[in-house]
Amino acid sequence: MSQALTLARPYARAAFAIAREDGKFAPWSDALAFSARVAADPRVSALLSNPQLGRGDAVALLAPEAAGDAYGRFLGLLAESQRLQQLPEIAGLYEQLRADAENVVKATVTSAAELSAEELEKIKAALGRRFGRGVEVTTAVDASLIGGAVIDAGDVVIDGSLKGKLSRLQTALAH
Structure with missing residues (x-):
């Protein structure tokens, strides 16, 4: 690759x-x-x-x-x-x-259920504050996440899903 x-x-x-x-x-x-x-x-x-x-x-x-x-x-x-x-x-x-030239971050938000417009705007605003740039968001639904969402913004991945939290807890308990 x-x-x-x-x-x-x-x-x-x-x-x-x-x-x-x-x-x-x-x-x-x-x-x-x-x-x-x-x-x-x-x-x-x-x-x-x-x-x-x-x-x-x-x-x-x-x-x-x-x-x-x-x-x-x-x-x-x-x-x-x-x-x-x-x-x-x-x-x-x-x-x-x-995206760099237009000062925009492209992010994909994958959630366990469909996000409302209000939730999506909150995520978009938070990402805009974090990156200091405009944000273009695309959404996807993955029921296997159980709850929460995973945000993929290029080099940054924020895993706030229940599946991810359970996986991290399992790793912590195993060590």
Whole structure:
């Protein structure tokens, strides 16, 4: 995984530089997300590794209809460098660069039950105070947590779930 990220990093930075220069962060995010989803499909991935697939065909397969010429040239460069399989990593790194530039933290809140809008706003406000930045929150439900929530904000994971607390208690009692 780390090798894939290392290979993807310069391409993500290049895509980010182009998007920043053109002032088009969102269209590049959408295009990269689309291309990453398509490239991650096992059938497409096998096709992309086929040496008989032409560069133009690969670009046509991966580029969304609304993508501009700059994005097509970017995909062409990836095809030429045989890096199309790294599109999921490139898209992820691009999103990290975009979030940093826009001074936003992206967090995922996984809870045992659906959170109300009020609870979600409280979590969002607390994360904003903790990180000193704007916060974009996505939610997920995992009943196995029993209660509470797990917040994943990049490098920071806050486990306030009952499952996590029980696991920590079990570890403490075992030692």
